[in-house]
Amino acid sequence: MTRFTHDIPFVEELAPMVYRCWQMGWNEANGGNVSWRLPAEEVEAALKGLPGAEPGPVQPLPQPQPTLDGDCFLVTGSGQFFRHAPERPDEVFGIVRIVAGGTAYEPLWGYASGGRPTSEFATHLVGHATRKRVSNGRERIILHCHVPEFIALSFLMPLETRALTMALWQKMPECIVIFPDGVRIVPPLLPGTVKIAEASAVELEKSRVISWTHHGIFASEATPDSVFALVETVEKAAAIHRRVLSAGGPQRGIEPALLRELAENFASMMVCRPDLPDAPEA
Structure with missing residues (x-):
């Protein structure tokens, strides 16, 4: 089996696991989701100079989470299939940062097809x-x-x-x-x-x-x-x-x-x- 590689180490680690979940019969079609809280400084280093890594419009959260303010997350997208993770990682995943005191999130990378985090x-x-x-x-x-x-x-x-x-x-x-x-x-x-x-x-x-x-x-x-x-x-x-x-x-x-x-x-x-x-x- 060819080893999956990606410019972002977190994506490189998570995509094979997500694909394995589909192989196990746990995540059919767009069923299921995953989110990974990441060290902000490591995210900044991984995204620095990466094409497409530009902050997007800030989006409000339905429930404020002040203790997560400033935290970054790698999150599967709404409507995305786990089985597509290795072949379409930039669509299946996105990285967001919690901002504004935990009341909103800011997209940093991913969701290439215009998607958003899981529902x-x-x-x-x-x-x-x-x-x-x-x-x-x-x-x-x-x-x-x-x-x-x-x-x-x-x-x-x-x-x-x-x-x-x-x-x-x-x-x-x-x-x-x-x-x-x-x-x-x-x-x-x-x-x-x-x-x-x-x-x-x-x-x-x-x-x-x-x-x-x-x-x-x-x-x-x-x-x-x-x-x-x-x-x-x-x-x-x-x-x-x-x-x-x-x-x-x-x-x-x-x-x-x-x-x-x-x-x-x-x-x-x-x-x-x-x-x-x-x-x-x-």
Whole structure:
């Protein structure tokens, strides 16, 4: 496979991951979106002297995000296909800067066909503002995709955070290590609205992973590689659980006591302590 190259290192890193999401069946047509918070000084250096890298008209944001003022983002465009990322990166992606005290954004590069950031951009920014604070700046990228097995569970299970989290944790030992913060559920809401952004922000206070019911996953992590791995692990656990349900339901699973041992043994690898049921009294 020919290695993808681009003048902007962030695009060079993100485009192959976005294409891989399409290959996995997570992002059909123009479904899904991704945004990556970038160091402003590195963006300025990467764009310096680059053809087409000229600031565009400032656009207002529906929800001000003062804590993101001055931050730059590499964002997929509205209506763009993930599968076109390596062949049309200047159309699929754009780089914008948050300005005016967090009330607007300024395009810096990309959206070559006259596009604009994803319609979910406001929700991404709410997510970034929340996770930037909660993670002390560690988390920088948010990926939203339509992972089929994970979506299927929203039709098969109660829409209850605890039940979904425990079901996934009990399917593979890796799960509680990779997502010890669990999966938080957002009820069915209209995409691209302030309402879903506000509901998502509430759940992102407690976890890097949220379920948009019947719609997909919304996950936050530090790098393109780590957010892909996070979604990949959740989706595999969802696939196992869906197969177990289709076979009549679980006869057994990883017991809470073993989950507790896993949490103790792998604590140094985990982003937080998992919220496990209290151990029964002796």
